[in-house]
Amino acid sequence: MTGIRIEATGVARRYGRKTAVRDVSFVLGASQRVGIVGESGSGKSTMAKIVTGLERASAGTITVDDRDLRSIMSTRAGRLEYRRRVQLVAQDTTSTFDPRHRIRESLRTPAQILGGHDAAGADAAIGEITTELGIDPSWVDRYPSELSGGQRQRMSIARALVVRPDLLVCDEAVSALDVSVQGVVLNLLKRYSDDHGAGLMFVSHGLPATAFITGELVVMNQGEVVESGRTLEVLEHPKHPYTQKLVDAHLAVEEPVA
Template sequence: MTSETDTLLQVSGLRKTYRTGKAEVVAVDDLSFSVRAGGALGIVGESGSGKTTTARMLIGLERPDAGRILVQGEPLTATVRGKAARLARAKAVQIVFQGPYLSLDARISIGATLDGVLRLHGLTDRADRAIRTRELLAQVGLGEREAAALPRKLSGGQRQRAAIARALAVEPAVLVLDEAVSALDVSVQAQVLNLLWDIRRGTGIGLVFVSHDLAVVRYVCDEALVLYRGRTMEHRPVADLLADPGHPYTQLLLASVPRPGWDPDSISSRRREHSG
């Protein structure tokens, strides 16, 4: 689906297992996908499907047992040594978590957070950092009032926008969003999703959107990859997958979305049959 010349992220044969007592649990098994410049891939599945493990491997928090991850053609190693290597890794892939408090320091203002990231990544002139900080805040729809505020003084949507600005400050090639809008109200979700759409079109960044919500993936992604117990069930353009899901598990996910006439008891019964 993606040519080599515009590929930002290439994942091949990724596998991750965990040991619980004497048993080995396969979290991700032979996972492969790519993301082009300006593209967006949704990784979809229920809790335990391997979505978050995949996200953690993409940013180096987990080491894969097998497979490789390339960003702009360069291998992404799980272990980096030295400041220069860590900064290069940060510029390759950034993540926005479900809870923005994980990336925002509660003790300092949003503006100071962005200033610190820019300084760490080599922007030494204070005036230049101030200009870039204002640009980043404007890019995510925040202004001077939010820049001066501590994270606890902002709404959930504003904090998530600030977390996105922090991730964008290093100008990464790929941005991973791990359930990044699931804790937000529906109206705020729409605002953040619109923001992400604008960012990918305006910057050429590649997005990997990890979610259990097919409606969210439909809105912001070009392609969707459905995971079940660590394995790929389907990987197709979003419109095709939602219009005509080919795998029973994808059909079950779509049937689980509440709508008029929805029967949760029927869904529970189908889920038990599929798991069995």
């Protein structure tokens, strides 16, 4: 398996009169792990959806290994192949699972259609990925409403990884998890990315998790990129006042209360 290179150039997205993102450019190299941080409403989820092809850019281009994403998405075969290669772990897990079906059904479908497994192979792949994620096997046979938010979030990571994507786009994928489980999942995502040469676009409010898992960082504010570079460099020596503010806010939260 090889990674996938994504280049965003001057991307904008408008919803009516609202501009969610404007003039966003960045490169997500094959096998790279890139963090997208910024406060609520800065356009992170919008970019995650555009990169995964769920939303169209109103302006600008997304280039995928030197092909235009719009042309890839213009055919059914292109859409299927892109869906296999690029998976999103959505911020809102309630939309990921059909409430009428047990979780297993929601994992079998991508494992069969995108992963190319037969029914038995799909179940084996589901068993493998849930074990890796430290998921209780019985959760798979529950309905989404019977799981906690954190359990559902881990299932949505399993659902994305069961097709073995070349790029995983995680939108606040570990935010609902308690710190110990967060550590397990972050390590797993890192190992997956290393073992498969898969890229990771990691959208998060959490600077420590982002610093742990990504090598590159893009800082967004009000729909625009204000700063980007090596993650540790950006967080240790922020150049933009907004990045400084984000880092300071974080340190303030972490300060023990006397």
